[in-house]
Amino acid sequence: MMFDPGDRARIRDELLDAARADADITGAALVGSAARGAEDRWSDIDLVLQLDRGAHEPTVVERWTAALRDRHGIADTLDVFAAGDVRYRVFLLPTSLQIDVSFWPHDLFRATEEGFALQFGTAAAPTRAPDPEVRRMIGMGWLYALHARSALARGKVWQAAMMLDDLRDEIVALQCLRAGVNPWHGRDVDRLDAASLRLLEQARADSLRPDELERSKRALLALFHDEVRAHDTALADALSPALSALTE
Incomplete structure (x- = not known):
């Protein structure tokens, strides 16, 4: 059975109570939609924990994992490392509730994104x-386009479709960056202007037919070239012959 917002709120309160009672935790904050006052039916729990200076991080992580497993069950976990090797352990509960708990060394505990609701402890200056x-996004874009062309030429329609999806993702990220909205993981793509979204929609392939994939490739390359030009005119000029060759 899927979780409901009441379940999520109760579990979040349990986690905060556990953090206050844990001698190895000296601070905690909520981030994400809860911290921004933007929760909806589908929101997860994002909890940031500050480790005591003497805490052994792996031991704390495994203790928290065992407690969550005993209390609520765990379908799976995923560790993601960011912000100077800070561990984000992502929990998937059987109810499909996602819980992200990050374990921060004492002196690194701070806000790194919009929305940081400190629950207790002292945070360093935000970054x-x-x-x-x-430049890396642009490089990945033309690399995906190259592989889309060769996949189409070899009759590998699924690979071509995947490469075109990846190309589109780079275009979206570049557009979001230029628009001043979150470029990560498509979080703010729906905030782009209607004209940009319409062109992205038109550039999608509606089937795996080779002619439709070819049409999508041409449309995406045009969008990609325009986006490169918006960020770096000289690079767009340098790429023009190669991008044109990819449509032949």
């Missing part, structure tokens, strides 16, 4: 996560 690198 902002760096935006993705435009």
Whole structure:
């Protein structure tokens, strides 16, 4: 059975109570939609924990994992490391509720994104996560386009479709970055202007037919070239012959 908002609120309160009672935890904050006052039916729990200076991080992580497993059951976990090797352990409960708990070294505990609701403890001065690198995004874009062309030529329609999806993702991230909205993981793509969204929609392939994938490739390359030009005119000029060759 899927979780409901009441379940989520109760579990979040349990986690905060557990953090206050844990001698290895000296601070906690909520981030994400709860901290921004933007929760909806589908929101997860995002909890940031500050480790005591003497805490052994792996031991604390495994103790918290065991407690969650005993209390609510766990379908699976995923560890993601970011912000200087801070561990984010992502829990998937059997109810499909996602719980993200990050374990921060004492002196690194701070806000790194919009929305940081400190529950207890003392946070360092906030920092902002760096935006993705435009040149790398552009490089990945033309690389995906190259592989889409070769996949189509070899009759590998599924690979071609996947490469075109990846190309579109880079275009979306570049557009979001230019629009000043979150470029990560499509979180703010729906905030792009209607004209941009319409062109992205039109550039999607509606089947795995080779001619339809070819049409999508051409449309996406046009959008990609325009987006490169918006970020770096000289690079767009340098890429023009190669991108044109990809449509032949």
